[in-house]
Amino acid sequence: MSPAVSLTGASMTRFGEREGRLVGLLTEAAADCLADAAVDPAAVDHLYVAESGGSYDGPQGLATAVAGELGLAPAHAACVEQTSAAGAAGVYSAVRAVRTGEADCALVVGGEKLTHASTAAATDRISAVAHPAAYRHGVTIPAFAGMAARRYLDRFDAPREALAAVAVKNHRHGLANPKAHLREEVAVADVLESPVVADPLRLYDFCPLSDGAAAVLVTSASWADERAGGGDDERVRLAGIAGATGAHVAHERDDLTRMGAVERVGDAALERAGVDRGEVDVLEVHDMFSILEPLQLEGLGVAERGSGWRLAAEGTSARDGRLPVNTSGGLKSKGHPIAASGVAQLVELYDQLTDRAGRRQVPASTGLACNVGGFGNCAIVTVLTADG
Template sequence: MSGATPPASDGPADREVAVAGAAMTRFGERDERLFGLLVEAATGCLREAGVDPTAVDGCYVTESGGSYDGGQGLAGRLAGDLGLVPAYATCIEQTSAAGAAGVHAAARAVRAGAYDCALVVGAEKMTHAPTEVVTDRVSAVTHPAAHRHGVTVPAFAGMTARRYLDRFDAPRAALARVAVKNHRHGLANPKAHLRTAVDVETVLDSPIVADPLRLYDFCPISDGAAAVLVTSRSWARERGLPHATLAGVAGATDTHVVHERPDLTTLGAVEEAGERAFEQAGVAPGDVDLLEVHDMFTILELLQLEALGFADRGTAWRLAEGGETARDGRLPVNTSGGLKSKGHPIAASGIAQVVECFEQLTDRAGERQVDADTAVACNVGGFGNCAIVSVLESTA
């Protein structure tokens, strides 16, 4: 795959990296504007960690590029309003992988010794725009030639789901079970957008959006924000901050023109990013206790599990069918409710995945808590155009 992130260097400047604070707003339909959501998540993160704003020496504000709300200069404005000055502040745009792109940038800067404490915060305000406008802006990530002909990201999802079901003889109900499971997980998340239970019949009877995918195979359009503190482990230890080690984080890209990929059912960027992140962390799929994956569509959850090595090609649907990815299953996936239930304020989603991993690994997940020492987050841009995988480990 082209554009893969090179492995972190082994030079003397390298330091262990940690996530030492995390917070998110309630996801859903919010009255606040974009900047207000950024402030809410950022101040919540600093407050929960007990870190003074003056201790932050780097600030990354993540943007999706959708221009749903807000303006320019968000990073500098946020730094000024929060009292982070003179910290370096910048914005990072990487479509729906923007959140993890911010974590990736902060982790590399901390590892290299540029910062001791970096704040990463992302938000999206979307619900004020009509659904067709949001869909069009999301689909602008597709290649211009495809976009001009009306091809949307949901259309790609439908075509891929049809190919997967036919090729691997998977039952349509298996995709529905992904939605049912993630809605059930979302019931235990007080900040989730959709806190409602659904059954397989409800999913299969909902309106068709992109055949064979129906309404309940898609995540909701959401407002919200999330933030994390990325620090050196020594900095967190010195201050007695509960933290999780960010043992590996890597990104990669795939062919931008989706129909030119050799196989629609293979997420090459996820494969590359996963291999590199696992190598950095010194772990294998069998060592992982918990995953947060980018289930913008139900089919994406299955494709990521296969690309990351948690299931053989064409078999991840069996994990959903057998309940193995449920919170009480062998391999809990999307204990937060995932994008499907928790919601998908685009630039915040990758950060919110890390928030869930942090809360699970530091025993702060409440009713959602599972027994986990190693967690993985996978944030996807577009329909597999890029991906960033993070591996976090408990320090308890």
């Protein structure tokens, strides 16, 4: 029987425009995470550094560089790349190491330094995740999001204001997050009047380019009981995790409004966790574009097909609603340092499940995070439950 897995510490830097290099941001988040868990660096068996593959900051050998800065030798150190799902992929690698007994204590940190690059350069690198055949014809990731949004609105007779409501909600949530990149309230009119990026999506339907890093400590529950500081109220159980890929080429997808990879991993992660959808109290989903939030909620089965747009429009997914979504502000407000995002989702859920989310706090004992690569090219879902 595989050992139970815990998150025993979590931390993130402030997201936004940051000075310095990526190694410094990664080291800051990782050191704060170890301090949060009251764990000495010498106790770390494995280090996983998530990277998106964009090489935005230039340096190579990030894993050994971070290990050196933290004094982790002789810990095993490796980078994990999976585009914008890299953060959760790093966590998945750590979970597998703990469950196989290769490690008792694995540190995961993901980060990105993006704001020093021009918007054009950063967008070009991000769009490289698209299949070359599609990219040659202008089907970038933002363009794909625009096509999916148009199809979704038309097919399900959803008002354009419903997507704007996603951005409005997540900005409102971000106001309560002191580490969020965009801490400003927006109105539906602001979203609808912002410049067109990929019709019908406009500038305020998109997340910002951000710098930042986030880290979590993944350990066996038995090791945490014996060695980590604090009691059960300071860690959570990583109850289930699963990953899958979807169609890479746009024209190979049967339905632009359906995220097959999310459907598969949502089912698998919940089954592995022994958790029913109705037991999920709070979710963090990958809202790089506003359309992605309802598509993921439908893929995860917490919203009926074609009705995911209603959750934000009707207040269901607000912090004080029946099913809070993106209490952190999501990628839309919190920011999207690409490889950090999947880890930062778990930092938010950790804070929620240990009752330390402050003004963002909601009643929660079970949380679910969905980290997506590209536009559903791959997905990883993680289910956390309160320990004790």
